[in-house]
Amino acid sequence: MLISDCLSCNDAGHLVISGCDTVDLARQYGTPLYVMSEDKIRETCRRYVSSFQTNYGGNGRPIYASKAFSCKEIYRIVLSEGLDVEVVSGGELYTALQAGVPASKIHFQGNNKSIGEIVYAVESGVGDIVVDHPSELMQIQRAAAENSTVASISFRIKPGIDAHTHDFIRTGQIDSKFGIDLISGEAMEAVRTALTMDHIVLKGLHCHIGSQILEKEPFVHAAEVMLDFYAQIRDELGVVFEHLNLGGGFGIKYRDEDLTIPYEEYMAAVSVAVHSKCKAKELPTPKIFIEPGRSIVGEAGITLYTVGSVKEIPGVRNYVTIDGGMFDNPRYALYQADYTCLIANKADQPADYIATIAGKCCESGDLIQEHTALQTPMEGDLLVVLSTGAYNYSMASNYNRNLKPACVMVSEGESRIVIKAETYEDLVRNDV
Structure with missing residues (x-):
């Protein structure tokens, strides 16, 4: 109860x-009053950090998806526990920077970033701007050129995976407002374009298949699909990326009957798939990122x-x-x-x-x-x-x-x- x-x-x-x-x-x-357990938040952060050491030898990092709960103090807490931060708006970016989060540790998501938000991210030196659409890539290139800098980016890819969750929080399937389509070839074309740009450095790819997912298999499948794409990029373009961001969406308990899975089990299952696929495709294991949000602060x-x-x-x-x-x-x-x-x-x-x-x-x-x-x-x-x-x-x-x-x-x-x-x-x- x-x-x-x-x-x-x-x-x-x-x-x-x-x-x-x-x-x-x-x-x-x-009242009304929101109450948050700092002890619980820190414990969960440490479990995620520890799992990266166990499963990847520390080659990766959890990123706090702050759309779940954004304020200065939560940024300070997760930063002190060794997490990076994901933001999805100029307001979240501003809050994170005001809280002292280094821009290099910020990953900027969003399916329709405004020109002002893109310029703000570029000028702030955000470490990873996650590009949601080819037109956004052009906007980042222009903003970086105007600031005489090089922007670090990754692409958000739709892997074509339909996680078993509510329609409003499914984000990995083809029919989604988020991301660049893998199956149609749109994603490969975006990669080709980015590699020609002199004010862009493409460091990796990202996917996110949904929220409140209470199964391991969709995450495993997403990792396999994305690494197959990594191998295709390597074979066709001769490029090996630095990182792979597999998103978040780990389910939490809202009711006694919710059959949640310990976060360590998600991590272990995905790591087996990552190591196996990399070995089969003769790929170096990329740095792995995940983006827990709800699972850090929800319960x-x-x-x-x-x-x-x-x-x-x-x-x-x-x-x-x-x-x-x-x-x-x-x-x-x-x-x-x-x-x-x-x-x-x-x-x-x-x-x-x-x-x-x-x-x-x-x-x-x-x-x-x-x-x-x-x-x-x-x-x-x-x-x-x-x-x-x-x-x-x-x-x-x-x-x-x-x-x-x-x-x-x-x-x-x-x-x-x-x-x-x-x-x-x-x-x-x-x-x-």
Whole structure:
């Protein structure tokens, strides 16, 4: 029921995260409130780093996919644990640089980077601009020429693999807005073009097949397909690339019934395929990158809410209203994402009350979960949603002019603010 090993229940029956009583956190910081376990984040980072030593002799590195959760403090934490950083917008790039991430350790993704973002990346000296389309390649060439520099790039390739996940988060198949198609020959032509450019150095290729994947086989297949392409490039163009980025998408536990795979098993299975394919094709093993995001921060985060009214409609459903909603977590409204919810101040009691968790937005679809089991709720109780560390704060909005909540980082019983709660003054700051 508690999903993550950073969570526990104390003698008062309250939910505890990394030694901090959630009831105390709500009293101190208010609700809604994002809470992140620094201990859990660091532990997961270290597991990934260790797996590269085990499987590749250190020839590679995990890259934190910061679209899952972006703020200055998370960049500082992952950098200190030996990870590179992936960004997907000028805003994420700016935040990472402000947090002290060296530009050489930044990988800039995105399917439609603006001219301004490309120029910013080139001028900042970003270590790897991941090109999503041939037209973007031309834009980077121009920006690098104007700055009298050489831009380091890789290509995002669509390997034609359809991972078993929600339609909205499948990204490796041919019908995707992301990347350059492998099967049609578009990718080979892009490689040929890049190799002729004097302000571009093509260092490797990238693929990403989807998110919240709970199987090893799609990752193994993607590695094999990409290395076959590496061998084709070597044979036809005489070029051997420096690195291969196999993306992320490793699944996490949102519910007890989610059959997650230890990250080490993903890594081991893929490494066997990489070493085997490289040996068969007589390729030197490239430096391997992966891009975990959700799996680093997802289970490390929870969101706390105060229960408002409890509306019981006999024979229909029970609505438990909270002081947050789709403005701080839109994932259920977007694609019916599963979550585990409980009453944090009654965490030791049986979850025998079936409820629909309703947000405060003026929108009938503003729900967090439907027909989910809770401890019997009352007005003023503290409701918690588990595994909200990824794609909650990062997707938050000011819908209905609601305020984005604060985010607190906790470690060994201590807490600190890493993102301040918005104020009404923040809401009108840019109004004219």
